[in-house]
Amino acid sequence: MIQFLNVSKRYPGGFDALSNLNLTVDAGEMVFLTGHSGAGKSTLLKLVMLMERATRGQMVVGGQNLNKMPRRQIPFLRRQIGVVFQNHQLLFDRSVFDNVALPLLIAGFEPRDIGRRVRAALDKVGLLSKEKLNPIALSGGEQQRVGIARAVVNKPPLLLADEPTGNLDPKLSAEIMKLLQQFNDVGVTVLIASHDLVLIERMGKRKLTLEAGQLVGDEPEGGQVDQGGLL
């Protein structure tokens, strides 16, 4: 699903955020990306969705060569990728329903299909009863679940999450990770940047570690399994 071959990213100004990265994430995997602040986690996710271009190296995502992808094709790539942000980036001038519907409106879906798909996504995150509310009326954990519904409403094969639990307490964080895992259980490839090491260990999934832009660790799935009853 994701292949990086000798990928480097140098930002304008000369800072090397990623150096010579080699990495494969197979379809159906759930992978955590960890590392110190500034290690390059967000940069890696931005390269996958072409928010930034690699400076060197080869990148393939969902069978498409990103190096050669013209700008006009980027929206089609993005439709295959759901993105969850730490601060969820919801719009507070419209309802929960309308927030989740946004990617479908942009993609030109019929109103009939939009209603059906939005409600299916809200149902999956347990917020069907709150579709008419403004997200401001929801708790932090609920807002993040709206962000997840919006990310999956288009049924993308790949889900990226950048510090999706950054502002949440441990119990809510565990719930969000469990929710992301449920999408992985039905076949979605999931890549999560997080520095919540305790939670990552509990999930027992593959863990990639970045340090100063280099991949310094790749621990396979099957680490420590949750003993704390949180998941």
Ligand SMILES: Nc1ncnc2c1ncn2[C@@H]1O[C@H](COP(=O)(O)OP(=O)(O)OP(=O)(O)O)[C@@H](O)[C@H]1O
């Ligand atoms: N647009 C940019 N221009 C210049 N430098 C940047 C840019 N974006 C990120 N950087 C630098 O690249 C490095 C990696 O940043 P990145 O956001 O990928 O790290 P991170 O591991 O996600 O960190 P955090 O955990 O703090 O979010 C940092 O030193 C950052 O200052």
